[in-house]
Amino acid sequence: MRRLLTSPPLSLAVLLLWLLLVADFSPGQLAIGIILALLLPWLAGMLEPERASFGRTIALLALTRRVLWDMLLSNIEVARRILGPERVLTPGFVWIPLELTNIHGITALASIITLTPGTVSAELTEDRRFLLVHCFNLKDADAQVAEIKARYESLLKEIFP
Secondary structure, eight states: TTTTSOHHHHHHHHHHHHHHHHHHSSHHHHHHHHHHHHHHHHHHHHHHHOOOOOOHHHHHHHHHHHHHHHHHHHHHHHHHHHHHHGGOOEEEEEEEEOOOOOHHHHHHHHHHHHHHHHEEEEETTTTSSSEEEEEESSSOOHHHHHHHHHIIIIHHHHHHO
């Protein structure tokens, strides 16, 4: 049964999405949805080079709370900066040296950075050791690197060992 349902949550999501997309709950569409729900997660699993494994899930709660709070504060800061004089803005790029080695943790970090207003992940080096980040208002590159590493990467290292 485990080989048939490689990812029950993903299979359920595929089935529900299929039924919502076709807007037809007939037996034929249900059968197609079930076939897709079994095949797509299996095929996706073959493409995935690394499996995600979770460490401390309590760190996930702390990270979620921190990201939501930072998003709120960043929205306020970006709005304040946009409404202020343009000459005081100092946009720039900074390379973040990564201690994370798990690709899922790196992806989560890049997503968090991009979701937080004022910063955008721009590039990951091929060896996965550095992440290029564009900052809307970069005053001190070293302080920005230290903040990202302390606030996000440290918790992500606990979540994705």
